[in-house]
Amino acid sequence: MSSFLYRLGRAAARARVLVVALWVVILAAAGGAALVANQGTDDAFAIPGSESQDALDHLGRVFPEVSGTSAQLVLVAPEGAKADTPRVRAAVGQAVDRIGKLDQVATVVDPFGKDVNGAVSKDGRAALIAVPLKVQLAEVHPTTKTQVAGIAADLAKATGTEVRTGGDAFSDRVPKLSPTEGIGLVIALLVLVLMFRSLIAAAMPLATAVLGVGVAGGLIFLATLVTPISSTAPMLAVMIGLAVGIDYALFLLSRHRDQLAEGLDVEESIARATATAGSAVIFAGLTVVIALLGLAVAGIPFLTTMGIAAAVAVALAVAIAVTLVPALMSFAGNRLRPRVRKPRRRTRRRQKPQIARGWVRLATKAPLVTVLVVVAGLAVCAIPALSLRLALPDSGTEEHGSPARDTYDVVSDHFGPGYNGPLIVTADIITSTDPIGLMNKLAEEIRHVPGVASVPLATPNPKGDTGIVQVIPATAPDSVQTDDLVARLRGMEPHFRETYGAQTAVTGITAVGIDVSAQLGDALVPFGILVVGLSLILLAMVFRSIWVPIKATAGYLLSVAAAFGATSFVFVQGHLADVLNVTHVGSVISFLPIILMGVLFGLAMDYEVFLVSRIREDYVHQGDPHHAIESGFVSASRVVVAAAVIMLAVFAAFVPEGSATIKPIAFSLAVGVFIDAFIVRMTLVPAVLALLGRRAWGLPPKLDRALPVFDAEGDALVHELRLADWPAPDSTEAVSARALRLEDDRGRPIYSGIELHLQGGEVLVLHGAGACGKTALLYTLAGRVTKFTGDLKVLGRVLPQHAHALRRDVAVIPCRDEENPAGQIAEALRSDAGLIVVDDVDLVLRTDVRDQVRALLGDRRTRSGETATFVLTCQDPDRIRDLLPAGTTRLHGLTAAKPTEVR
DSSP, X not given: OXXXXXXXXXHHHXXXXXXXXXXXXXXXXXXXXXXXXXXXXXXXXXXXXXXXXXXXXXXHHHOGGGTSOEEEEEEEOOTTOOSOSHHHHHHHHHHHXXXXXSTTBOOOBOTTOTTOOSOBOTTSSEEEEEEEBSSOXXXXXXXXXXXXXXXXXXXXXXXXXXXXXXXXXXXXXXXXXXXXXXXXXHHHXXXXXXXXXXXXXHHHHHHHHHHHHHXXXXXXXXXGGTSOOOTHHHHHHHHHHHHHHHHHHHHHHHHHHHHHHTTOOHHHHHHHHHHHHHHHXXXXXXXXXXXXXXXXXXXXXXXXXXXXXXXXXXXXHHHHHHHHHHHHHXXXXXXXXXXXXXXXXXXXXXXXXXXXXXXXXXXXXXXXXXXXXXXXXXXXXXXXXXXXXXXXXXXXXXXXXXXXXXXXXXXXXXXXXXXGSXXXXXEEOTTOSOHHHHHHHHHHHHHTSTTEEEEEEEEEOTTSSEEXXXXXXXXXXXXXXXXXXXXXXXXXXXXXXXXXXXXXXXXXXXXXXXXXXXXXXXXXXXXXXXXXXXXXXXXXXXXXXXXXXXXXXXXXXXXXXXXXXXXXXXXXXXXXXXXXXXXXXXXXXXXXXXXXXXXXXXXXXXXXXXXXXXXXXXXHHHOOHHHHHHHHHHHHHHHHHHHHHHHHHHHHTTSSSOOTTHHHHHHHHXXXXXXXXXXXXXXXXXXXXXXXXXXXXXXXXXXXXXXXXXOTTOHHHHXXXXXXXXXXXXXXXXXXXXXXXXXXXXXXXXXXXXXXXXXTTOEEEEEOSSSSOHHHHHHHHXXXXXXXXXXXXXXXXXXXXXXXXXXXXXXXXXXXXXXXXXXXXXXXXXXXXXXXXXXXXXXXXXXXXXXXXXXXXXXXXXXXXXXXXXXXXXXXXXXXXXXXXXXXXXXXXXXXXXXXXXX
């Protein structure tokens, strides 16, 4: 990976004009296509397979008048007056007639109708006109709302009353960007200026991040052509895309400037920064993308779509970081090179220690105390999470002053909170001979169910095969008591079926919201297992350790729990709600927990990699675990702090003026980032590593071999660059090996201390009896065995980094008694193989076969006229001396994993 990124970074630097032009074209194309083809967002939170959704879909086919969204007109008489007057009745009747003639209106319920119950408030001051529509919320035409609002205004003039227009049809839940979000970018710019001391370097991450979210937004709106996308999806993508886009560019720029300060050439520094920091960026981005795509485990289409949209934004941020950022760094050239300050004269006063050094020393002075204090503190912060309530947004979550919210409040004040979230009990009455009588019996039983405020409507459809009972709960739609009522009504289904022969189901917007929240709650455990398991595996791959992944995962869980607690403290319990401009308390949007877990997982792994990899690097070089903690922390903390502050600023900027949907998500992410970066990674992690000491590093050999290697910090590239001129700048050696060692699963050497130097076109014979490791060494040289230590170059490629590329130029031929390897050797020569390895060549016993092999080894010319290099294995070289060409053969003996000298 790092080698590929090294070449990519160099190529992007050299083709900087083309790279920038391509990204600008992509932005223009995505934006233009989205403007032309955008179909708008769809906030119908459906959950296929649930009782409420299935019942709602069924009503859409057999009783469409009650399956769409609805509007409400609430008439409120002045203080001391009544709504039920002849003048008001007449004006309401005329308004009902006018509304009923509108295209998208299914029917209108006159509150003073003889068959209508509960549409006039108990105090007599308010009357509720229900307007069911034929279409869902996303399909409501603006002219329909304008016409209904106009009729309401005429009704108010005619009656001298106040008429509010609202309901679900008038809700406006589409999140919008506001100037407040720009504050986050301003803070990010200030942090970058303070860090880099350069306006060019500070502006670069912001520019690339904005370009990334622009492309992502265009692609998301373009996708509305083929699938419904909620309005939350593009806002979530913008929020996450901005944060990670700035951070990923920051990591590359920071590494590039550090290398420039060391005197490295601009182009070489860009290539190395892309390879090293770029590897970590890809790892971090990959974890975020996988976690976001993991939202699909909930099985809810709109949530899966949101995860995909946010994942696209993150993937674009990664792509821009490893292509566009190197190109822009190339344009900036030496202007990004930090200025060298003249050293000040030493004074007798002792210089103050760095803040980072002092902090890490404080955290590790008494590591056990630090661990206990942090864990206990975060556990206390997580306690409010026990009262976290999940619900879908409704009109009650909108801002004060909006038509839908004002109507919601008026209905709650005069009729009760349950009128804002009515339930619908559907009944299959196709076998009934008295549909109306049956529906009245069902309604009468439901009226006596605890938690039911009223049953204003019970009626069959025109065909008489399906009926509905409208149920008004006594409590608010997002309350626990309403959840319990839905459970009671569903629990009565066997009774209704046995007594009346009617199969019932509970649906309506409130029931759908309850089902969505329940399914999302059930999905948290499997999603958490997925995230935790992924965390353990990925970090074990990166750090080759058991304790580091366990510690990192435990810290992540503490961060998530504390963020849940803070979110519940504000948005459910209501503390500090006025300060943060929270317009609705009692519940948070249903998908907040799973979004927080997914996004924070990626960010936590990001900080973990950048901090702990520096500590591990120092430990590998110095061997002192305590010195490595301090040294690695000091070198990495500056970048991690800057990245965390930027993330915090971007997320926090969406809180003050954010929509009811985005606000709690942004708040929980901001709190989660603060806790994870500053308390867990910067405090708890050094303390735990100090407690573990040397035990923190290392994997059991068997597990080490089973896990693939993910070079997140570019160690492979460092190794490759170190061997660039080895064994000599213009070496023609086909095989160069130094201190090669391979161990088995129990840590015992298969071969060790191997030193080889084989010129191109020569023949090398590896020989030895018994378990001497000659076959393992042969397959190592062929790029088939990669878990070795030491330095190895074959055909100019450094192994194991380029093992896959090498395999195309190496032919492996195992000899068997019954086989003729001559044909395979000839085929390998025709395919222009640069290296041909033959295992157990002494098993070639037949005279005719030996003659053919002898001839091929003597010639060794490939189809292109080059001379191939051969490596053979055998037990006794004396048995194959007649096969070997004179003057170009070298022997290497192995006995019991102890090499002999090459002769």
